[in-house]
Amino acid sequence: MSRHLLSLLFILLALWPLPVALYAQAISFPKPAGLRDAVDFWKKVFTRYGYGEVILFDPMDLATIYSVLRVPDSEQGRLLVGKERARITTAYDLVDEARIRSQRGAKEPFSDGLRLSGRYIGQMQKIFRDEGLPAELAYLPLVESSFNVRARSGAGAVGIWQFIPETGKKFMRIDDKVDERRDPMASTRAAARLLRENYRILGSWPLAITAYNHGTEGIFRGVDRVGSRDLVQLIRRYRSPSFGFASKNFYAEFLAVVEIAAQPEKHFPLLRLHRPVALREVEVKSATALDAVLKPAAISQGDFFHWNPALEEGSKIIPAGYRMNLPAEKIQPFLMAQRRALATTVKSPAGAARKADAQAVTAQRSRKSTANHGAARKVDAVDSFTADNRADARTKEEVVKDLMARHSLKVAAR
Numbered sequence: 001m002s003r004h005l006l007s008l009l010f011i012l013l014a015l016w017p018l019p020v021a022l023y024a025q026a027i028s029f030p031k032p033a034g035l036r037d038a039v040d041f042w043k044k045v046f047t048r049y050g051y052g053e054v055i056l057f058d059p060m061d062l063a064t065i066y067s068v069l070r071v072p073d074s075e076q077g078r079l080l081v082g083k084e085r086a087r088i089t090t091a092y093d094l095v096d097e098a099r100i101r102s103q104r105g106a107k108e109p110f111s112d113g114l115r116l117s118g119r120y121i122g123q124m125q126k127i128f129r130d131e132g133l134p135a136e137l138a139y140l141p142l143v144e145s146s147f148n149v150r151a152r153s154g155a156g157a158v159g160i161w162q163f164i165p166e167t168g169k170k171f172m173r174i175d176d177k178v179d180e181r182r183d184p185m186a187s188t189r190a191a192a193r194l195l196r197e198n199y200r201i202l203g204s205w206p207l208a209i210t211a212y213n214h215g216t217e218g219i220f221r222g223v224d225r226v227g228s229r230d231l232v233q234l235i236r237r238y239r240s241p242s243f244g245f246a247s248k249n250f251y252a253e254f255l256a257v258v259e260i261a262a263q264p265e266k267h268f269p270l271l272r273l274h275r276p277v278a279l280r281e282v283e284v285k286s287a288t289a290l291d292a293v294l295k296p297a298a299i300s301q302g303d304f305f306h307w308n309p310a311l312e313e314g315s316k317i318i319p320a321g322y323r324m325n326l327p328a329e330k331i332q333p334f335l336m337a338q339r340r341a342l343a344t345t346v347k348s349p350a351g352a353a354r355k356a357d358a359q360a361v362t363a364q365r366s367r368k369s370t371a372n373h374g375a376a377r378k379v380d381a382v383d384s385f386t387a388d389n390r391a392d393a394r395t396k397e398e399v400v401k402d403l404m405a406r407h408s409l410k411v412a413a414r
Helices: 003-015 020-025 033-047 075-091 107-117 121-130 135-139 184-202 205-214 216-226 231-237 245-262 301-307 328-347 349-376 396-413
Strands: 053-058 061-070 101-104 280-283 323-326
Touching (some): 033 053, 033 061, 053 075, 061 075, 121 135, 121 184, 135 184, 184 216, 205 231, 216 231, 323 328
Antiparallel strands (some): 280 323
């Protein structure tokens, strides 16, 4: 199938309406027999093995775990893992070294992420239900980021949903003042829309969820090449440099976290979820200086930026159009302080002058825009979905290492 024809098919599928009820009917995510070993493997990684343990296993048959080493994450530890790989190669008479892969346990960072999920999971599930989508999709950040709102990958993926800029800008505000990828609710709405489109195009949740990692167009190419919409067949038969271990295991990891989250007490008996964060959104109509409103509204800077991670910490201005997050009891005090601050600015001579200047510039730009509209107008081509939602985002090892560093700091602080 040519790339041109593939792109055209994408557009037609994206425009073809599917009943909202169809999404909601797929509440029970299929667990193919060919993925059961993979799901069991990831449940062990997330709940049994700690970060100090390295699992050596067969990436083509995840039921085969050769050995588990307790080694530090250091040069010495890597040397020990290398020696163990050599021993396994000889002991199992392996011709292909690709049949051995190592993976650090993730019990501690996973439990931290599950604990953090308590802050947002209720509101996130409501967003998915409102979109007619299965609420269990709200647990996908346990695979992506362990619910770390400040998570950032080497490929530029940001936030709990790990959007790269190219994909994120299709659904959220991302500029020099605001990055909604760091906002849990704004990014969840974006993820819901992306997953809905994936499902609309690909027609099944195994493919739609895998496409969140690998890209919708990439999955479509694999389906076309293999001649099957069965994810298990895609994993076994599709050969592409970009369709690697992470993409092949993404759906199995999701199924594993859904099963764990359904019975957290079974795997983490002492786990206590964080209390839900009850915030409401208020759109800021006019740019507002923070120092003019926070103190009168009795809001600390620390709390404000904690509630609004889409803003850079230390920002002096709340930009116009930003959807601000505040507790219900702080909304009226903030709005009153904002009205007083704006009134004071307009009444002052300097403020009036700035407003007049701004109006003059706006009018001038409007005249230029109107005069040049016919010459400058361009017809944009319909944009296909990004080939890879997160590009080559962090490997599981990098995610676990980053989260464990935070975990170690918290333990040391205690």
